[in-house]
């Protein structure tokens with residue numbers, strides 16, 4: 001049976017004709033693959049950047065899977081309307097509760113047990129590396145991309161949806177935020193990055209920003225790589241990197257520095 005509302009990206013979607021297969025074609029979930037489901041008005045915007053580089057290779061290799069659910073499919077009437085004017089007046093349009101409810105009733109039975117249900121929203125809890133780490137340990141995530149003025153509050157309350165923000169700015173829609181958060185989570189899945197230790201040393205892993213990085217040439221525009229990095233002395237290099245990490249964090253992110261200091265008191 002075909003499922004016109006959903007489109008699968010990744011290994012299970014690759015057939016001889018390279019046409020996506022639907023979610024309803026059978027017990028499709030790849031064994032142990034991390035699964036992202038995204039409800040969106042712009043399913044063609046996926047996998048987007050996630051289809052490239054390491055996340056794209058991991059998608060093709062079946063380390064994770066992506067299913068987009070087209071909100072329009074659940075719209076009202078001949079024109080499949082998904083939005084209406086805000087109750088109480090004001091500018092813009094709001095995504096309807098009944099339409100999103102139908103999309104969620106379609107998506108939730110397909111989500112793996114334990115996958116967080118998230119609405120991308122500037123009002124939400126700010127997304128962090130810790131959240132990405134948590135999501136990467138779950139079987140996947142189900143995301144709702146908003147548009148217009150956002151989503152009817154009753155859906156958020158009814159399904160107890162977690163609101164998560166990409167940062168203190170307003171995007172046109174949740175799709176870019178979803179892709180950013182999926183990227184941050186997928187790269188932490190085992191086997192996605194070639195060198196596992198690279199996630200241990202990067203920014204935020206120890207609550208600190210990362211030290212500066214350099215590579216060849218040894219001198220460029222009269223600027224040299226710091227001598228210590230060329231010394232081959234691993235102990236001194238580690239000390240220098242740690243000191244730079246601490247200095248940068250203190251200068252740029254006093255909030256992170258204070259939290260780090262408290263944890264290490």
Ligand SMILES: C[S@@+](CC[C@H](N)C(=O)[O-])C[C@H]1O[C@@H](n2cnc3c(N)ncnc32)[C@H](O)[C@@H]1O
Nearest residue numbers: 120121122146149150165166170171173174177
């Ligand atoms: C134009 S915004 C709506 C903004 C909303 N009226 C407000 O003032 O909070 C449309 C959609 O984009 C998404 N969005 C916008 N900014 C975001 C952010 N910083 N983080 C996550 N999602 C965001 C949300 O899904 C939102 O429903």
